[in-house]
Amino acid sequence: MVKEVFNPWEVSGDIDYSKLVKKFGITPMKELPKIFTENVLFRRGVIFAHRDFPRILEAIKNKKKFVMMTGLMPTGKFHIGHMIVALQMVFYQKLGAKVYIAVADLEAYNARNQSLEESKKIALDYISNYVALGLDLKKCDIYFQSDRSLEAKKSNSYYRLQNLLARHATFAEFKAVYGEITPGKMVSALLQASDMLHAQLPEFEKECPVVVPVGIDQDPHLRLARDLSKRIKTNKFTQLSSTYHYFMPGLDGGKMSASIPTSYISMEDSASEVKKKINKYAFSGGKATLEEHREKGGNPDIDVSFQYLKFFFEEDDEKLKEIEENYRSGKMTTGELKAYTIDKINSFLEKHQKKLEKAKKIVREKFA
Amino acid sequence: MVKEVFNPWEVSGDIDYSKLVKKFGITPMKELPKIFTENVLFRRGVIFAHRDFPRILEAIKNKKKFVMMTGLMPTGKFHIGHMIVALQMVFYQKLGAKVYIAVADLEAYNARNQSLEESKKIALDYISNYVALGLDLKKCDIYFQSDRSLEAKKSNSYYRLQNLLARHATFAEFKAVYGEITPGKMVSALLQASDMLHAQLPEFEKECPVVVPVGIDQDPHLRLARDLSKRIKTNKFTQLSSTYHYFMPGLDGGKMSASIPTSYISMEDSASEVKKKINKYAFSGGKATLEEHREKGGNPDIDVSFQYLKFFFEEDDEKLKEIEENYRSGKMTTGELKAYTIDKINSFLEKHQKKLEKAKKIVREKFA
Structure with a gap:
């Protein structure tokens, strides 16, 4: 089970990162502006690859508005592996980003049979940890997928995008993301695409670059959202940027899992x-x-x-x-x-x- | 093409009503309270069958709140065939119903490639005709699927229901409704189920009977919504009531079609x-x-x-x-x-x- 070399910079569990980088066509992270070296995750290459990241560097350089978008799947306990994304939230906020955090409670319902109540309980624990790690609640938009906003025009716009994206998707694409597909998983994939894209709608931040930091296993979601955003004509989207980080290994060197x-x-x-x-x-x-x-x-x-x-x-x-x-x-x-x-x-x-x-x-x- | 007897009370175009009544398991309309005989459509049997209609009769008798729910597909010109549903809106309003009317603009986008702008233009024409026919705008909730409400809690609740229903549906059911199925059509079917069911949510009318008057070809939508409402546990739904009316024949005795x-x-x-x-x-x-x-x-x-x-x-x-x-x-x-x-x-x-x-x-x- 444990390979001779399995640290996340080479091979962790069964993930062969260099193969995945090639297969997914993502770009290894090159030299970054000095400010990024202040962050331990960038400095040590935990964040090791990207798509369209220069667009974000440009926004930072020109002090232009940009959004860092991420989501949380409210299952299990918040653990040290979750800190990788949390520390990036805090870092991007300091760089001027507005942080969007989607609590994927509808996805947990549709793909994991978890009630909205249970999701909320767990999510509040996650969010508390973000705050304790330095997240400034004033500079972010944290929302539940099931309850997008207190402003009707925002909620309408977010769910409208989910519905409009459906026309531009195929079953084959959903299968690529989810493997075995159900109506619930399909609807979740569309909502997740709206999560990633909706910050650019006029009712939200409007026309600004968005970076989504993910583990490399999440790239199919990114590819789906990128492809759909190119096909839909109701809004002109700036292509999503994304970064890819290694997973923190579990104690036994395998996968760190909230269920173990x-x-x-x-x-x-x-x-x-x-x-x-x-x-x-x-x-x-x-x-x-x-x-x-x-x-x-x-x-x-x-x-x-x-x-x-x-x-x-x-x-x-x-x-x-x-x-x-x-x-x-x-x-x-x-x-x-x-x-x-x-x-x-x-x-x-x-x-x-x-x-x-x-x-x-x-x-x-x-x-x- | 034209059969010897083709009036809508027997056979219209290719629709064999009596076969459909048997196949779908709907109930022929029996004797109705006197007030219904004041309405020409009920009196002459244009509305000829139902599911769970006694629940609505009970609400009317006891002066309890109930909802008449219908939708409009904004395509083509409003014609005399559309009056059958419009006249029912007006009649139910007089009987005390709150009328919900969904403009199916997201369905037109996903199933018919029609832009939201075009749908809106056509829908305003439909709505104007309803008003001219006697619809009281104060006693109804007319909304666009793409823009449910000016109240965020209502919008969130409506789209949440669409998303939650997904878990309880199967691909086979969507195929039964739509035949050839696409992600767009599937998402539309779920939204339509939410259209029919959401009036019963706490953010809307809460726990009240809902009657949906439809042409018999729409019964698969009703069956889907009925089945899903029984499976979902986040809200207790009163089973939908529905009535079935004949189609008005087109001038040549065949189908009246907005595209001809x-x-x-x-x-x-x-x-x-x-x-x-x-x-x-x-x-x-x-x-x-x-x-x-x-x-x-x-x-x-x-x-x-x-x-x-x-x-x-x-x-x-x-x-x-x-x-x-x-x-x-x-x-x-x-x-x-x-x-x-x-x-x-x-x-x-x-x-x-x-x-x-x-x-x-x-x-x-x-x-x-």
Whole structure:
């Protein structure tokens, strides 16, 4: 199950990223303006590819309006893997973007049999975490698919687009996105296309570039929305931009999944839970014995603790490099690496959990 | 093409009504309360069958709230065949119903490639005719599918229902309604189900019976909406009631079609156009020669002029009976019957066209 090298920059689980980049025809991320190097996800290449991203760079450079659009599927607990998108929301807000966040409650109903009530409960937890991570609620438009807006003209416009897009789609395209297709999944795919496109309608931001950051498995959705936007004549759309990030590996090195509690660290895990999870479940790149480790060194490329530091828990590049070298040389043991990682995660979560308590109150009031 | 007996009470064009009643499992209309006999369409059996209609009779009897729901497909000119539904709107309003009218502009876009702008133009013409025929705009909710409401909570609720219904539908059901199915047609069928059901949502009239008067060819839509309403759990729906009416025959005795101008009399036809159309195109039940006609008599059952009188242009039952007898005996000639019908239609249209001018102004202002 675990391959020799499986870190997300090469192969994670069964995803062969370089093959997917070729297959989907997306572009590897090239050198970016200096401001992007301030962000650990861009600097370290967690965000590794794109479509039409220069349009967003241009908007940032010229201080023009742009939108960062994302969605959340309200299932399971918010965990550290979800931080990749959340940190991008906060980063893009600082760059001047208006952030649109769709709570995919109708998709959860149609594709996962989940009630709107359950979706709302979980979504408020997600949104609270975004706020605790720095999201400014004033600079974003967070909405439920089932309840788009308090302004009628906006709601009408959003659902109208979903309905109009239907004429320009084929069953074959839906099959490409969803594999086995049902009426519920088809309708969800159309609504998701409206999610990605509707910010450009006159009732919303009107004619502005939109960037959608996604995991590469989401690209079929992007391709569908891009294709439909070219065919529809009721509005002229600027082609969507998108970026692609690696998935954070689960504790065992496979997929981090909200349905497998031992695969992730949740934002509400206690310090002792984090300690236990890292010590017990985090796949290690160390050797079988201390003696062998000292002699041959460990492998940070397959070590999950090291990957977590590299994603964002160790922001200091120098320090990360030092850890990588020491672990690879055998100077640092797996126990030491795990202890360091536990410490980093726990000091982060301690602060986060305090902010989260406050955020929950704010979010509950706002979305009551 | 023309069968020996083809009047709508037996066979019109290729529609075998009695077979359809059996096939669809709808119920022939039985004796109705006295108030219904005041309406020529009920009195003469133009409205000939139903599903769950006693629920509406009960609401009328107990002076409880109920809704009459209908839709218009904005294509072609408003003609005398459209009056069958329009006259029912006016009648139900007088019985206390709130009338919901959906302008199916998204359906016209998805199933007929017609722009929203073109649909709006045509729809205003339809609505003006409703008003001229007596529709009270204060007691109805006329809306465009693409622009449900000026109240956000209503719009959200209407489109939410469309999306939620998707989970409970199968492709097989859409095929039963539309034959060859496309994503556009599927989405239209779901929106139409929401059209029929949404009046019962808390944001609209809440828990009240709804009657949908339709031509029998529309029954598959009704069956789809009925079935979906039973499966969805987010709202408890009272089962839809529906009534079925015959189609008014076209001038040649076949189908009256908005795309064949010589098949119908439009509400804006001049007196001379009506005269020409009836004299030239109206299929006659008379005999080949005057001599033969006087001897053997004519056949009012297949005579289109007589049918038009019977639908509603001759409101007086005694007079209608007299005409029928005289035509059947040969005492009345085809020329006399046509002249009488032309006169009846023209005196109706003269008054109607005056009302229509006023109605157009009101409607244009309201829906600008």
